[in-house]
Amino acid sequence: MKPPPKPPISSLQNAASVIARIIVGGVLIYAGFSKLVAPVGEFAAAIDAYKILPTSSAIEFAGILPWVELYAGVFVLFGYFLKTGVRVAAVLFAMFLIVLVLSFLRGINPATCGCFGAGVKLTPAQGIAFDAVLFSLAYYLWAKPSMFLSAEAWISKGY
Amino acid sequence: MRKSKRRLLAAVLFLGLPFLAVHGTRSRLDPLRDTPKARQKGDPQAKVVIVEYSDFQCPKCASIQPTVQRMLEAYPGKVRFAFKYFPLKQIHRNAIAAAHAAECASRQDRFWPYHDRLFAAQKEWQHLADPTAAFVTYATELQLDSQRFKTCLEDSSTLLPVQLDVAEGDGQMVKSTPTFFIGDERLVGDVFASEADRIIRRKLRS
Numbered sequence: 001m002k003p004p005p006k007p008p009i010s011s012l013q014n015a016a017s018v019i020a021r022i023i024v025g026g027v028l029i030y031a032g033f034s035k036l037v038a039p040v041g042e043f044a045a046a047i048d049a050y051k052i053l054p055t056s057s058a059i060e061f062a063g064i065l066p067w068v069e070l071y072a073g074v075f076v077l078f079g080y081f082l083k084t085g086v087r088v089a090a091v092l093f094a095m096f097l098i099v100l101v102l103s104f105l106r107g108i109n110p111a112t113c114g115c116f117g118a119g120v121k122l123t124p125a126q127g128i129a130f131d132a133v134l135f136s137l138a139y140y141l142w143a144k145p146s147m148f149l150s151a152e153a154w155i156s157k158g159y
Numbered sequence: 160m161r162k163s164k165r166r167l168l169a170a171v172l173f174l175g176l177p178f179l180a181v182h183g184t185r186s187r188l189d190p191l192r193d194t195p196k197a198r199q200k201g202d203p204q205a206k207v208v209i210v211e212y213s214d215f216q217c218p219k220c221a222s223i224q225p226t227v228q229r230m231l232e233a234y235p236g237k238v239r240f241a242f243k244y245f246p247l248k249q250i251h252r253n254a255i256a257a258a259h260a261a262e263c264a265s266r267q268d269r270f271w272p273y274h275d276r277l278f279a280a281q282k283e284w285q286h287l288a289d290p291t292a293a294f295v296t297y298a299t300e301l302q303l304d305s306q307r308f309k310t311c312l313e314d315s316s317t318l319l320p321v322q323l324d325v326a327e328g329d330g331q332m333v334k335s336t337p338t339f340f341i342g343d344e345r346l347v348g349d350v351f352a353s354e355a356d357r358i359i360r361r362k363l364r365s
Contacts, residue, residue, distance in 0.1 A: 029177075036181045039193045041323045048319055055319055059326045070177050080173040151173065155165045 014148035020137040024089050025077025027134060031116050032070030035062075046114025050103050068092065076141070079150020086141040093135035100128045193327065194241040195320070197265040200231060201239035207341060207362045209355075212243045212328045214336040215258060216251035216285050219348055221278040223337055226352045230359070237363055242274065244324040245336050253290045258321045260294035263311035265320075267303050276301060 035043045044062035048055055072092065075085025100113060104124055113127030122130060147153040160168075190208055191199060211227065213220045231240055244262070246254030257277055264273030276297045277284075284290040291312060298308040311317050331340070339346040341358045 033181065033184075037184045037188060040327075041193060041320060044323060045316075045319055048316055055315070055322050056326075059319075059323055063326075070181070071174075074173050074177050078173055080169055151169050155162065155169055158160065158162070158165065 013144060014146050017141060017144065017146035018149050020141050021076050021079065021082075024134060024137050024141065025073045025075075025085075028069045028073025028089060028092070029077065030073075032066045032068070032073055034116050034120075035066035036070065043114060046110065046112065049108070049110040049114070050099055051106075051108060052099060052102070076138075079147065079152050082147065082150050082152055083142075083145060086138055086145070090135060090138035090142050093131050093138055097128065097131045097135060100124050100131060104128065191239065191241045193323070194243065195265065197268055197270045198242045199239065200241075200271070202236045203239065205237050205239040207234070207238045207359050209238060209240045209359075210243055210340045211240070212245035212324070212331075212333045212336055212338045214245055214247050214251060214254050215261065215274075215277045216254040216281065217247065217336045218281070220337045221281050223349070223351060224275070224278055226355075230355055233356070234359060234363070238359060242270075243328060244321040245328045245333055245338070246321065246325070247336060251285070253285055253287065255318070255321065256290055256294070257284070259312060259318050260290075260298070260308075262317055262320050263308050264298060264301070264303060266311060266317070267307065269301055269303055272301050273297065273303075 040059070040062055043066065044055075044059045047053060047058040047062055053061060068088065069092065072085050072088040075081045076089050096115070103109070109124060111123075112121040113124045115122055115127050115130070189203075191210070194210075209230075215221075227240070231238055244258040246258045248255050261270060261273050261277060264270055280293070280297065284293040287293060294312070295305060295309060299305045328338070331345075335347060337348060337351065339351045339355065341355060342362055344358055346354055346358070
């Protein structure tokens with residue numbers, strides 16, 4: 001028996017996907033880029049303040065994570081490897097949420113969440129709210145995939 | 160445009176451009192932005208940048224200090240110098256503790272006097288089972304806030320800059336101390352004394 005055909009994606013859903021991609025991708029690109037051009041110690045110190053990783057791991061993580069954020073952001077925003085980008089973005093936001101909530105429960109309350117390097121300073125509470133919104137948007141993109149206005153659609157169909 | 164060309168173009172745009180944008184931006188920024196101002200000397204606009212990876216317990220690092228100082232005095236306003244911690248913990252038992260103490264002095268804007276004191280007194284503290292008391296004494300002699308200094312020594316998070324410098328040195332394949340970089344040219348140990356002057360003059364001419 002053939003599976004039932006997927007319902008067509010409405011134009012409203014396409015528009016919502018593009019808006020969600022602009023927000024999620026834009027935030028990730030900004031977060032990754034601002035950390036990559038800042039002294040690596042700044043972000044390493046922010047990670048170290050949460051007391052979750054050993055300091056040496058915090059340094060390695062500070063070197064790798066901004067690149068992951070930047071490329072996930074580019075993939076989501078432009079719709080290149082869109083599914084991969086969206087999944088990575090959702091995992092990143094989930095991970096940040098867990099770290100922020102656990103730190104809050106443990107009474108660790110750094111002056112800034114370290115989410116955007118020195119660019120934008122959010123308190124951990126603001127970081128939790130912001131991450132929750134971004135995680136919801138990334139989850140929406142994951143659950144309701146749309147290739148509208150994406151590089152993947154352009155590569156496969158030429159428009 | 161054919162599909163294969165579109166795929167290639169997308170790869171260049173979405174994989175290559177972000178990488179180039181980051182490296183292009185980094186190359187226009189201060190090459191010493193990873194080193195706190197407290198551990199830098201010289202004119203921030205100077206054309207020549209010298210970075211030293213050093214270990215306070217290394218005898219050669221101590222003995223080369225007058226040469227480094229002479230070199231900086233010979234080119235006033237033209238050379239900028241930065242100190243990076245590179246404690247060789249495998250062979251120098253108190254090297255990390257000394258770097259940590261220097262970092263605590265740096266947090267009170269007294270890095271250079273403390274740096275000089277550590278090298279000058281190297282023989283006093285290098286074999287001590289616990290050099291903390293000696294380090295606190297030096298801090299007091301240099302009129303640092305000794306309570307703040309002690310609190311800093313007890314806080315392991317203040318060791319982060321030392322570990323960051325070590326990670327950076329590892330990335331630059333630093334294997335021994337002192338290792339100097341004049342721009343991108345590496346000079347190890349005594350080679351600095353014999354070659355630095357020539358390289359600095361060449362860089363100033365270029």
